[in-house]
Amino acid sequence: MRKLDYTTIFFAIMGSFLFLFILVPIANLMISADPSSILNNLQDKEVMSAIFISVYCALAATLIAVIFGVPLAYILARHDFAGKGFVEAVIDVPIVIPHTISGIALLLIFTSTGVIGAPLGQLGLVFTDAIPGIVVAMLFASASFVVNSAREGFESVDPRMEKVARTLGSGSFKTFFIITLPLAVRSIVVGSIMCWARAISEFGAIIIIAYFPTTAPVLIYRRFVDFGLSESTPVAVILISLCLLLFLVVRLIMKGWRTYDKN
Amino acid sequence: MIRIENLSRDWEGFKIKQVSLDVKKNEYFVILGPSGSGKTMLLELIAGMWPLDSGKIYMNNEDITNAPLEKRGIGFVYQNYMLFPHKTVFENIAFGLKLRKIGKKEIETSVNEMMKLLNISHLKDRLPRNLSGGEQQRTALARALIVYPKVLLMDEPLSALDRKTRDELMLVLKEIHQKFEVTLIHVTHNFDEALQLADRVAIMKHGSISQVGDVEEVFRHPANGFVANFVGVENIIKGTATMDGDVTEIDTGNTVIVSSEQKTGPVHITVRPEDITLATQKVATSARNVFQGPVKEISDLGTLIKLTIDIGDPLVVFLTRQSFLDLEINIGKSVWTYFKATAVHVF
Numbered sequence: 384m385r386k387l388d389y390t391t392i393f394f395a396i397m398g399s400f401l402f403l404f405i406l407v408p409i410a411n412l413m414i415s416a417d418p419s420s421i422l423n424n425l426q427d428k429e430v431m432s433a434i435f436i437s438v439y440c441a442l443a444a445t446l447i448a449v450i451f452g453v454p455l456a457y458i459l460a461r462h463d464f465a466g467k468g469f470v471e472a473v474i475d476v477p478i479v480i481p482h483t484i485s486g487i488a489l490l491l492i493f494t495s496t497g498v499i500g501a502p503l504g505q506l507g508l509v510f511t512d513a514i515p516g517i518v519v520a521m522l523f524a525s526a527s528f529v530v531n532s533a534r535e536g537f538e539s540v541d542p543r544m545e546k547v548a549r550t551l552g553s554g555s556f557k558t559f560f561i562i563t564l565p566l567a568v569r570s571i572v573v574g575s576i577m578c579w580a581r582a583i584s585e586f587g588a589i590i591i592i593a594y595f596p597t598t599a600p601v602l603i604y605r606r607f608v609d610f611g612l613s614e615s616t617p618v619a620v621i622l623i624s625l626c627l628l629l630f631l632v633v634r635l636i637m638k639g640w641r642t643y644d645k646n
Numbered sequence: 647m648i649r650i651e652n653l654s655r656d657w658e659g660f661k662i663k664q665v666s667l668d669v670k671k672n673e674y675f676v677i678l679g680p681s682g683s684g685k686t687m688l689l690e691l692i693a694g695m696w697p698l699d700s701g702k703i704y705m706n707n708e709d710i711t712n713a714p715l716e717k718r719g720i721g722f723v724y725q726n727y728m729l730f731p732h733k734t735v736f737e738n739i740a741f742g743l744k745l746r747k748i749g750k751k752e753i754e755t756s757v758n759e760m761m762k763l764l765n766i767s768h769l770k771d772r773l774p775r776n777l778s779g780g781e782q783q784r785t786a787l788a789r790a791l792i793v794y795p796k797v798l799l800m801d802e803p804l805s806a807l808d809r810k811t812r813d814e815l816m817l818v819l820k821e822i823h824q825k826f827e828v829t830l831i832h833v834t835h836n837f838d839e840a841l842q843l844a845d846r847v848a849i850m851k852h853g854s855i856s857q858v859g860d861v862e863e864v865f866r867h868p869a870n871g872f873v874a875n876f877v878g879v880e881n882i883i884k885g886t887a888t889m890d891g892d893v894t895e896i897d898t899g900n901t902v903i904v905s906s907e908q909k910t911g912p913v914h915i916t917v918r919p920e921d922i923t924l925a926t927q928k929v930a931t932s933a934r935n936v937f938q939g940p941v942k943e944i945s946d947l948g949t950l951i952k953l954t955i956d957i958g959d960p961l962v963v964f965l966t967r968q969s970f971l972d973l974e975i976n977i978g979k980s981v982w983t984y985f986k987a988t989a990v991h992v993f
Contacts, residue, residue, distance in 0.1 A: 543728050546695050549715045550722040551742035551793055565732050 409623065416620040424617045433602040434622060440514060440598065441582035444521035448578050452529035453571060457559070460537035474527045482587025485523050490592045493519060516593030521582035528581055532574025536567030569640055576633045580626060647671040647829050648797050653691055653701035662687055663854040669831060674823050676840040677833045679850030680876060685833040688850070689799045693720050705796060721795030725802035727782040729774035735785050736770045742793035760788045764818065780811035784818065791826060800832045804839060816842055837877060841914045841993045849873045880962035881917040893934070893987055900958030904934040905990035914993040919964045921989035925982045926973050933984040940980050955983055
């Protein structure tokens with residue numbers, strides 16, 4: 384057996400604190416709900432619709448984040464320009480500000496009289512207390528996961544490889560799609576899943592801009608306020624099971640995914 | 647063939663300064679310089695990977711200064727190969743042909759031929775990460791050559807390889823140079839590569855070119871102190887080597903010089919002047935190389951005197967001032983030179 388030195392043992396003891404701090408509450412939550420009440424809730428239309436709205440809106444937010452975030456990530460990975468630091472900081476801002484503040488900031492411009500809400504409202508796109516409001520709240524809170532992860536992916540692809548592809552006759556746009564993207568796709572997928580998971584769990588911004596239609600975190604909050612722990616716990620268990628299942632599936636897929644050594 | 651005029655570019659902390667070169671069709675041109683001299687930058691500028699601050703690039707008299715890199719007909723091979731890691735050897739080589747919308751059958755035939763030429767047919771379905779350095783470089787060469795570039799730029803193509811593989815690949819490069827109608831520009835810091843491969847050589851220093859010329863000319867007559875220090879060799883002689891037992895005999899056309907290094911075929915040899923002994927009479931010695939000839943040139947370097955002796959080929963020998971006076975040497979005087987077979991370095 385490998386001999387462990389005191390430093391390793393000490394650090395392992397210290398480190399396991401955080402691990403357990405996260406694991407114990409989640410594990411406890413999973414076992415504390417009464418199975419029959421979980422079954423009842425699974426048949427509850429309100430619960431199922433809330434979970435569906437959460438998953439579906441989060442997926443929409445993630446798609447938008449990928450469409451606009453991947454090009455941004457590529458620019459940030461490949462170019463230096465004046466104000467780059469500012470752009471990077473702005474992308475990360477939603478992570479550091481309270482989500483209720485994000486909600487207020489979004490509401491101010493997406494409300495029916497706001498700078499974006501007013502013109503889009505005339506086209507029939509309403510944000511307050513509507514699905515689009517949930518999507519923008521989710522997008523705001525979680526887009527940075529896609530940008531940062533995709534950027535790391537692009538940075539791991541040597542720009543000289545792209546240049547060699549171009550000397551062989553591939554245009555720059557084509558090179559991106561046949562060389563760079565396939566090599567960075569793993570990071571982009573990981574970032575998207577983080578983005579999706581973060582979007583499903585968004586609460587603070589959503590209750591400000593779109594309390595209705597009810598998303599799963601909002602429903603759990605409402606059940607807790609109205610009826611207490613016993614009513615909110617089963618819904619919480621259902622939602623967290625779903626999230627963990629997705630997380631697990633994705634981990635398994637990623638594990639089987641071929642990774643390439645950097646040259 | 648490819649002509650560059652006053653190429654300049656300023657990077658943060660590094661500059662390419664007013665570089666002009668004229669490389670002829672089918673020439674093997676080597677740019678030799680110490681690391682940090684800007685050789686890679688220069689190649690990347692020629693390939694069109696960076697915009698120029700000033701200067702012009704012409705290919706067959708056509709201005710390609712602003713042409714996008716995929717339209718230049720310039721191939722590029724990097725020191726660390728830059729193979730596409732998600733593609734097999736076959737797919738890597740086929741890459742350029744696929745872009746040209748060539749039929750599947752035709753691609754397969756060409757790629758197979760190219761793999762055969764470079765001796766990598768057995769690696770067809772392997773991914774780059776499962777290849778040795780030499781195999782990767784052969785694949786990279788195949789990938790670049792299969793689209794028949796007019797000019798192939800190679801950035802330190804042999805530097806990451808071990809000695810044996812490097813020697814093998816040098817032969818491959820020679821073969822490619824003969825078989826393909828391609829102008830080769832090869833950048834290196836390695837003196838041997840220049841000697842073995844180059845038709846002409848340019849010496850680069852701090853982002854500018856110090857000297858351009860035939861290999862022997864540059865090595866024998868360095869234009870300045872930097873070139874002399876970097877490549878300067880006093881005695882460099884061309885010849886054909888044949889093995890004779892455990893030694894190599896190099897026939898220069900005028901004399902036969904013996905070396906303990908083993909090599910055959912067309913070679914260059916160098917002998918350091920300090921390894922050569924001089925006498926005014928024939929003496930008994932263990933040295934395998936003994937030549938008699940007249941003194942052609944005497945130049946005073948201060949503490950040392952440099953003599954050029956005609957032994958059929960010119961041979962440079964250094965003497966201290968005292969020995970020079972003791973031997974009573976003057977121009978035209980016949981002297982004996984001795985050097986051991988181990989002192990003869992064969993390239």
